[in-house]
Amino acid sequence: LRTSQSAISQTLRNLEDRIGIKLLSRTTRSVAPTEAGEYLLNLLQPAIEEIENGINQISALKNDPAGTLRISADEYGIQSVLWPAVEKVIQQFPKISVEIISDYGLVDIVQGRFDAGLRRGGLVSKDMIALQVSKPIQMLTVATKEFLARYGHPKHPKDLVEYQCINLRLPTHGELYRWQFTKQGKTQIITVNAKIVFTTLSPVLQAARSGVGIAYLPIDMVQPYIESGELEETLKDWRHSYEPYHLYYPHRREQAPLLNILIDALKENFNKK
Structure with missing residues (x-):
């Protein structure tokens, strides 16, 4: 512990003064625990060993983290x-x-x-x-090409209220997710017509791929399906990014x-x- 013998001796004297009992019997030639000191040592020994084991385990984490x-x-x-x-x-x-x-x-x-x-x-x-x-997390508005060919592309985020959409209900407070759109520094927040609602994103993507509506999803979730032609982005000029x-x-x-x-x-x- 890099503590000098004199510092340890002083600490023990302070403890003796505090409890009013001698813990060590000191002579000019030797130092030995008194009966009270021996009793206290036996009481503390398990805790001392536990502390030592804890220090050894923490040291071991450097080489073999567990x-x-x-x-x-x-x-x-x-x-x-x-x-x-x-x-x-x-x-x-x-x-x-x-x-x-x-x-x-x-x-x-x-x-x-x-x-x-x-x-x-x-x-x-x-x-x-x-x-x-x-x-930042960039969001895309997507649907199948067949869906958009049948119902047409929305021209403005407000048009989404006329479309079947697939939405997320946030389980923390039970509200439907409100879609955000940004263009030239202006943001629109839309409560869409939720035909189908899930509480996680993966089934939202699955439903969008099935062609049942428009979904609002992070770019890296939908990019592979856009590149393959399975999904198509709409409202491209209104992409919004979250923190x-x-x-x-x-x-x-x-x-x-x-x-x-x-x-x-x-x-x-x-x-x-």
Whole structure:
């Protein structure tokens, strides 16, 4: 512990003064525990061993990280940002386990015993450390070519109220998702006519591919289907971008070894994009 013998002796004397009992019998030639000192040592020995084991385990994390990370994130953040980083972590460090809880709300990660949360920038609590780990999220309005050929393209976001749309109901507060559109600095927020409603994004995409309506989805979810010709973008001049994703966590976890491993993987992926 890099503590001098004189400092230890003074600490023990202070303890003796505090409790009013001699713990050590001192002579000019030797120092030995008194009966009370021996009793106290026996009481404290398990705790001392536990502390020593804890220090050894933490030291071992430097060379052989092990343990469980608990992360809260929404579905799209898991798919597009979190999972690619987690995949790297568990491949590189086999003794690390990861538990991911899907939730659209802003979760109290301290109360929920999470190591960190992943949310869009504007949804992150101000008292947390927030690390940007994605680019802004560009949203596209899409449908099948057959649907748009049959019903025509909307010319303005307000026209969507006349179309069958596929929407998302946010489970955190039960409201339907309101679609945002931006053109030349002006934003329109539209409550669409929801023919079909889901609580996660994956079935929204599936329904759009089935040709039952217009959907509002992140670009990387729909880009492959646009390139293949299965889906077509409409209202191209009205694309809107949401704030990028941030990993957020309490200040006291800034030096947590497992969390830092995940942060490094997220940074690496972000810098490659």
